[in-house]
Amino acid sequence: MRARVMDRVWLPAALILSGALAVWVLRASLDDYLLSIFNFVGINIILAVSLNLTNGFTGLFSLGHPGFMAVGGYLTAILTFPAGRKAMLLPALPAWLAAQQWPLLPALLAGGLAASLTALVVGFPVLRLRGHYLAVATMGFLIIVQVLIINLESYTRGPLGLNGLPMLTNLWWVYLWVVAVIYVCWKIKHSSLGRTMLAVREDEMAAQCLGVNLARIRILALTLGAFFAGVAGGLWAHLVTAITPTSFSLIMAFNLVVMVVIGGSGSITGAILAASGLTLLTEVLRPLEENLEMYGINEVIMAVGLLAVLIFRPQGFFGSREPSLLSGRGRIRSNGRSGARE
Amino acid sequence: MSAYVLEQVFNGLILGSMYALVAIGFSMIYGIVRLINFAHGDIVMVGAFVTLALIAVPGLPFPLIALLVMAAGLILGVLIERAAFRPMRGAPQVTGFIASLAVSILMQNLGVLILTAQPRNFMLPEYLQTIFHLGPLTVRAIDLAILIASVVLMAVLVLMVKRTRLGIAMRATAENIDAARLMGININRVIMFAFAIGSSLAGMAGLMWGGKFGQIDPLLGFVPGLKAFVAAVIGGVGSIPGAMLGGYLLGLAEVLFVGLLPPIYSAYRDAFVFGTLILILLILPNGLLGRSVEERA
Amino acid sequence: MLELDDIHVFLKRTYVLKGISLFVRRGEIVALIGANGAGKSTTLAAISGLRRPRQGRMVFRPEPGGPELDLTKAPAEEIVAAGLSHCPEGRQIFSQLTVKENLRIGAYLRRDQEAVGKDLDWVCRLFPVLAERLGQRAGTLSGGEQMMLAIGRALMSRPKLLLMDEPSLGLAPLIVEQIFEILARLNREGVTLLLVEQNAQLALELAQRAYVLETGRMTLTGTGKELAGNELVQRAYLGAV
Numbered sequence: 001m002r003a004r005v006m007d008r009v010w011l012p013a014a015l016i017l018s019g020a021l022a023v024w025v026l027r028a029s030l031d032d033y034l035l036s037i038f039n040f041v042g043i044n045i046i047l048a049v050s051l052n053l054t055n056g057f058t059g060l061f062s063l064g065h066p067g068f069m070a071v072g073g074y075l076t077a078i079l080t081f082p083a084g085r086k087a088m089l090l091p092a093l094p095a096w097l098a099a100q101q102w103p104l105l106p107a108l109l110a111g112g113l114a115a116s117l118t119a120l121v122v123g124f125p126v127l128r129l130r131g132h133y134l135a136v137a138t139m140g141f142l143i144i145v146q147v148l149i150i151n152l153e154s155y156t157r158g159p160l161g162l163n164g165l166p167m168l169t170n171l172w173w174v175y176l177w178v179v180a181v182i183y184v185c186w187k188i189k190h191s192s193l194g195r196t197m198l199a200v201r202e203d204e205m206a207a208q209c210l211g212v213n214l215a216r217i218r219i220l221a222l223t224l225g226a227f228f229a230g231v232a233g234g235l236w237a238h239l240v241t242a243i244t245p246t247s248f249s250l251i252m253a254f255n256l257v258v259m260v261v262i263g264g265s266g267s268i269t270g271a272i273l274a275a276s277g278l279t280l281l282t283e284v285l286r287p288l289e290e291n292l293e294m295y296g297i298n299e300v301i302m303a304v305g306l307l308a309v310l311i312f313r314p315q316g317f318f319g320s321r322e323p324s325l326l327s328g329r330g331r332i333r334s335n336g337r338s339g340a341r342e
Numbered sequence: 343m344s345a346y347v348l349e350q351v352f353n354g355l356i357l358g359s360m361y362a363l364v365a366i367g368f369s370m371i372y373g374i375v376r377l378i379n380f381a382h383g384d385i386v387m388v389g390a391f392v393t394l395a396l397i398a399v400p401g402l403p404f405p406l407i408a409l410l411v412m413a414a415g416l417i418l419g420v421l422i423e424r425a426a427f428r429p430m431r432g433a434p435q436v437t438g439f440i441a442s443l444a445v446s447i448l449m450q451n452l453g454v455l456i457l458t459a460q461p462r463n464f465m466l467p468e469y470l471q472t473i474f475h476l477g478p479l480t481v482r483a484i485d486l487a488i489l490i491a492s493v494v495l496m497a498v499l500v501l502m503v504k505r506t507r508l509g510i511a512m513r514a515t516a517e518n519i520d521a522a523r524l525m526g527i528n529i530n531r532v533i534m535f536a537f538a539i540g541s542s543l544a545g546m547a548g549l550m551w552g553g554k555f556g557q558i559d560p561l562l563g564f565v566p567g568l569k570a571f572v573a574a575v576i577g578g579v580g581s582i583p584g585a586m587l588g589g590y591l592l593g594l595a596e597v598l599f600v601g602l603l604p605p606i607y608s609a610y611r612d613a614f615v616f617g618t619l620i621l622i623l624l625i626l627p628n629g630l631l632g633r634s635v636e637e638r639a
Numbered sequence: 640m641l642e643l644d645d646i647h648v649f650l651k652r653t654y655v656l657k658g659i660s661l662f663v664r665r666g667e668i669v670a671l672i673g674a675n676g677a678g679k680s681t682t683l684a685a686i687s688g689l690r691r692p693r694q695g696r697m698v699f700r701p702e703p704g705g706p707e708l709d710l711t712k713a714p715a716e717e718i719v720a721a722g723l724s725h726c727p728e729g730r731q732i733f734s735q736l737t738v739k740e741n742l743r744i745g746a747y748l749r750r751d752q753e754a755v756g757k758d759l760d761w762v763c764r765l766f767p768v769l770a771e772r773l774g775q776r777a778g779t780l781s782g783g784e785q786m787m788l789a790i791g792r793a794l795m796s797r798p799k800l801l802l803m804d805e806p807s808l809g810l811a812p813l814i815v816e817q818i819f820e821i822l823a824r825l826n827r828e829g830v831t832l833l834l835v836e837q838n839a840q841l842a843l844e845l846a847q848r849a850y851v852l853e854t855g856r857m858t859l860t861g862t863g864k865e866l867a868g869n870e871l872v873q874r875a876y877l878g879a880v
Contacts (some may be wrong), residue, residue, distance in 0.1 A: 057539050061436045127626055131435040133623050136571070140616035147613035254447055257440060294458065296451035303448035310441050311429045507747070514733050514744055521731040526719035526748040526796065638873055 013046050016179060023175045035171060039239050041279045042174035043232050046181045048275035049268055050228035052187050055257070056265035057194060058199030058221040060127070063182050064138035065229045065256055072111030072230020073237040073248070074149065075163050079107040080238065089162070092154030097108070108177075108234045115230025119223045120122040123309035126183060127218045142250060149245040161244030169239040176233065185268055188224075189322075193264075198266065198320070214341040251299065258306045259319040264316030269323055274316075278302065345478035350601035351594065355555060356485055358494035358593025363547040364570035365577065365585035366499065367419075367540025373580035374536045377435070381422050383567010384449040385541050389415050390464070390558040391457065391546020396555035399466055403465050408491075408549060409552040415545020416538045423537040428530075446564065453560025461559040464552040484553040491550070495543060496586055503582060516580065565612065569596075572619040578632020587631060622624060640665045641686070646654060646695035648678075648685050652859045656692070657696065657855040663800070665703060668822070668832040670846035672839040672876060679835040680728045683802045686833075687725035688715035691833070696715055698721055699723055701799045718733075720748050724798035728805050730789040735780030739810075741777050744808055745795030755795070762791040765821060773825045783814035799830045807838045819845055839876035843867045851876075 026038055043290050047065065054062050077092070078086065079102040087098040104109070126137045151157050152173045156162070188194045199207045200217050208214055237243040263270025309316060364386060371379045392414045396407045418547055426445045430438040470484045501507035515522040515532045522527060551566070552558045573592040577584025592615070622629065641663040648656035655678045663669045670858060671679050684690040686697060688710065697710035701722040708721050719725075724745075733740050742762060746755045763770035766787040771779060777788060786806060793801060803822065807815040822835055826832050836842035843849055843863045851859040851872060868874050 061439070126620065129623055133627070135436060135439050136378070137620050137623055138566075140620050142611045143616050147610060151420040151609050235351055251447070254443060257443075261440065293458075294455055296454035299451040300455060303444040303451070306444045307426060307441060307448070310433075310437060310444070314437060316431060510736065510740055510744055511747065513736060517733050517735050518731055521727060521733065523689060523715040524687060524719065524725045524727060525744050525792075526716045527744075528714075528716045 011021065017177060018177070023171050026170055037280070038281050039169060039171055039174050039235075040283075041276050042178050043170070043235050043239070044176050044256075044259065044275040044279045045272050046174075046228055046232045046235070047256055048263065049185050050173040050225045050232070051180050051256050052260050052263075052271045053188065053266065054221045054225035055227075055260055056267070057140065057160065057189065057197040057201065057286075058218060059265075060218055060221060061131070061135040062138045062143075062222065062225070063135055063253040063257065064122070065225070066250075067138075067142040068115040068119060068226040068229035068251045069233030069252075070145055070149060070245070070248040071233070071237065072115040072245050073109075073233030074156060074162075075114045075230075076111035076234030076242050077165050077237045079110055080104060080166060080168060081162065087155055088154055092152075104173065104234075104238065104342045108231045110228040112230040116223045116227040119226035120219065123219045123222045129186060129223065139250065139253075140249075146259070156245075158318075159245060161247075162212055162241060163242035165238055165241045165243065167238060167241050168236050172246070172268060174235055176227075182268060182272070184224070184228075187271065189266075189268065193217075193220075201266070207236040207286070254299075256304060256340040258302050261306060261315075262309050262316055264318035264320060266318065266320030267318035270316055270318035273318075298310075317337050343447065345528075348478055349480075350356040352481065352485070353478055353601075354594035354597035355571070355590065356488050356593070357597055358590035359488055360547045360550050360554070360589075361566070361570045361593050362586045363492055363495065363543045363550075365568065365574040365589045366496070366582055368571055368574040369577070369580055369582055370512070370536045372574070372581075373531055374512065375427060375431070375438075377430070377438040378442060378539075378571065379537075380542055381426075381445040381449055382440070382476075382540070383451075383539075383563040383570065384446050385415050385418055385544040385563070386548040386551060386566060387453065387558070387560060387563030388418055388449070389545030390552040390562065391453070391462075391535040391560075392545070393401050393549040394462060394464060394558065404470070408546065411545045411549045412542040415546075415548070416542040419541020419544070422457070422541075423534060426438055427533075427537075433594065440635060444499055446567070449559055449569075450564060455562050458585055461557045464550050464556050464558055466553055470553065472510070478535070486495040488550045488554060493545070495546065497537070499543070502539075508532075512536060554582025569615055572615055572622075574629075575619060576622055576629055578629030581629070581632045584629055584631035590631065594614045640700055641680075641833065642696075642698050643686070644696040645683060646682075646692045646697060648681055648690055648692045650681065650690065655855055656685065658695070659855070659857045661850050661857065661860075663831060663833050664833055666826070666829070667836060668826050668846045669846065670842035670849040671833065671835045671852055672837070672842050672849060672866075673726075673852035674875075675837065676854075678855045679852055680804055682852070683725055683804050683833070683835055684830060686718075687723060688709060688713060688718045688801060689725075699800070700858070702839040714747075719794070719796060722799035723802070724788050724796050724800070725802040726804060726806070728808065730782075730785045732777045732785050732788050732792065734776065736777055737773065738775055738777050738780070739773040740787060741761075741792050742769070742795050745792035748796060758795055758797065762794055765794075766791055780875040783810050783818075786818060787813070794825070794830075798830065799880065800833065801825070803832060803834045805835055805837060807836060807841060815841065839872070840867075 026035065046298070051065050054060050078097070079100055081101065083099050083101045091099070126134065126141065129137050139236060150159050196207070196212055196217055197306060199210070200212060233248065255278065260271055263274030274297040281301070282298050283300065285301065288294050288297055305325055364382060367382055368379065371377065389411050393411050394406060395400055396410055397551025422445055426441050427438065430441050466484055470487060472483045474481050474483065474486065503512060511522065511527045511532050512535065514525065515527060515529060519529060552563065569592060570589065573588035574585045575588070576591060577586070594613060596611060599614055643659060643661050645658045645660055646656055647658055653746070659682065670825050671682060673679050681690060685692050692711055695711065698707045699710050699721060700707045700717070708718065710718060733744065736744065740822060742759055746758065768784050769788055769791055770783070777785065780788060790806070806818050806822070823845060834842055834846060843866055846863045849860065849866050850857055850860055851866065857874065859867070859869065
């Protein structure tokens with residue numbers, strides 16, 4: 001008994017605390033540029049893990065994640081924007097909205113919720129599609145969102161975007177949300193909901209025969225993933241202090257997919273590691289791109305990497321597993337059975 | 343009909359011809375391997391750039407350039423099939439999709455890396471730039487050439503699919519791979535030919551695109567490729583006549599959308615195209631002419 | 640002419656054929672009977688190259704004393720070229736192609752255009768119904784007609800060995816009789832036949848020898864008469880009480 005409590009509480013608590021310690025140390029010692037890299041790593045972790053929920057656990061293939069980021073990002077930005085300037089730049093905003101000026105956390109939550117609502121609305125029709133048709137439809141969604149943002153200028157300032165956003169994001173906020181998304185996804189994965197999602201991924205027809213309400217699970221997966229994407233969008237906007245329609249593009253969707261696939265669809269640890277690794281790789285390659293004018297090399301490497309993984313190790317580095325160190329002991333002891341086969 | 347509308351219709355037909363050529367390639371490939379080839383649109387881009395390079399070579403007659411461009415598209419298509427699609431056979435649908443997306447992004451970024459994102463001007467030989475007057479319309483020779491060449495290519499393709507041994511083999515394979523193998527058909531070769539033919543058409547479309555719009559850049563293939571895919575879906579993926587129909591419908595719709603509606607809406611053009619895609623996928627998943635090709639015998 | 644030795648086949652993760660052996664002599668009709676799901680169709684699919692066995696030996700010798708073809712390695716196209724034709728379960732004709740195109744594609748590998756034309760006529764004489772419907776889309780044919788088309792198509796490659804998978808499935812008794820008569824006739828004209836059938840009675844009447852397949856294993860073998868007279872077979876497959 002004592003061992004079980006220790007496993008379930010001790011290890012996660014230790015991880016969270018050491019993470020917090022790391023954040024404190026980093027903020028004290030690094031300069032702004034390096035800190036911002038860590039911020040990006042964190043944001044990408046949030047994105048990759050939440051995408052994993054939709055794509056990896058449930059097997060839905062959604063390329064629409066950046067679209068949810070855009071919805072969340074723009075709403076968050078609009079809410080934190082100083083009231084006076086808001087009314088000037090975005091004339092079509094209703095007066096009550098233009099008068100608001102919120103701190104970061106409620107704005108992020110609102111952004112996340114808006115993204116979730118969008119997912120709900122979009123999900124109902126679109127999630128009836130399967131396989132690559134779903135993927136193409138989500139791509140269409142992404143493009144439609146972009147076009148809408150560009151053209152509804154009086155709400156969003158169109159192609160110019162919003163800049164001069166307050167730099168409210170810092171490593172603590174990012175860390176908070178990283179912990180939140182990992183916690184939520186971990187809990188889900190090791191619950192009956194998570195097992196249901198995996199069942200849907202493995203064999204939809206069999207899952208249906210077992211009474212699983214497919215539509216509900218798929219919408220849930222999409223909506224939940226979208227929430228975190230929206231939050232990530234808000235965090236991103238307040239890190240870069242600007243937000244434009246092209247910030248959230250198909251390339252970004254592709255990069256997220258690369259992270260999920262390389263890490264292993266269905267593996268949270270995989271998503272974390274892949275997101276970190278690929279973000280850092282992008283940073284390392286940036287001087288090549290800018291100084292040697294080798295634009296595009298980053299994407300070339302990502303694409304080649306993805307193809308290599310797909311050909312030689314299609315399940316990614318971790319497959320659907322978490323390293324046994326983190327999950328095996330806890331799961332087996334917690335319910336006596338050997339848990340869901342992955 | 344006023345001259346303006348007529349002109350829009352004419353432009354729509356030209357755009358439609360190009361979409362149709364690319365859409366045919368999509369449908370051919372999809373019909374046989376059941377995979378969406380994202381990189382198809384980028385073959386168009388390569389075709390455009392190869393044309394540009396060949397035009398610069400002094401003394402090459404334009405028809406020869408056209409043939410060489412088609413050959414370039416053909417080779418590229420076969421390479422893509424070998425490198426990215428063959429290893430994915432038997433994998434779930436989505437994996438093939440991601441792989442082709444990766445190839446597309448790879449090609450685009452290689453293009454940017456090697457050629458830079460700067461748009462280049464497309465120089466057509468003099469005789470293709472001459473202007474004709476057909477009734478109320480003012481057209482350039484290249485426009486007519488595009489229309490005629492497309493129709494000819496499509497006719498040749500349809501004949502090939504209906505009459506030749508290879509065409510029958512392709513149709514059989516598209517319907518039932520195992521039964522086709524039992525006839526002694528070499529599936530690998532059939533797939534290779536599908537990619538080859540579809541990609542050569544895409545290469546030709548690249549030449550036409552450059553000729554029509556005058557400016558090319560490495561990212562030009564992506565959106566038209568997607569739109570050609572939409573056209574194929576509208577007509578019914580896997581159906582060649584469907585692809586042609588879808589191509590022309592989409593071309594006409596897009597041009598008329600922009601030309602006839604008040605200018606505020608023209609920026610919504612892309613949203614309109616993709617909105618149509620989603621609608622079709624939901625309401626009429628087999629498109630206008632397609633049959634239910636999803637379940638194979 | 641055909642020999643299978645300890646063949647093991649897995650379909651995805653299911654162990655379907657668990658070490659079966661059989662042989663077919665030139666000119667024979669051999670039947671393979673058994674219940675649904677016993678693995679009969681899988682056996683034929685393994686022979687024609689559609690499914691690869693994980694283990695075991697399979698050879699096909701089209702000419703007496705001639706070269707052997709290793710069926711475990713050869714691609715399906717080569718197997719067909721060697722003279723082994725498989726008429727699959729459920730007919731599986733190309734419904735989008737016309738009757739004539741279906742027949743012609745049966746002769747896909749043949750180069751002798753004139754002889755192909757003659758064979759087309761021959762098949763049309765064998766199945767007059769097909770001659771009437773040459774220009775029609777194959778999907779519009781009735782079940783029995785499709786079966787005849789499938790057989791005709793398999794014959795167009797002038798096979799030396801014909802694998803028939805459940806010719807009687809879903810067809811009216813009168814048509815089934817016709818088809819079996821035609822099969823007997825083909826055998827007399829020199830085509831060796833390996834017949835998979837659920838209808839054990841018809842199969843045992845037609846065949847000289849037979850094998851019984853039960854859940855992936857060969858349980859019995861003998862001449863058609865021997866098996867028909869076997870009590871176990873009678874109870875399990877022939878409906879005796």
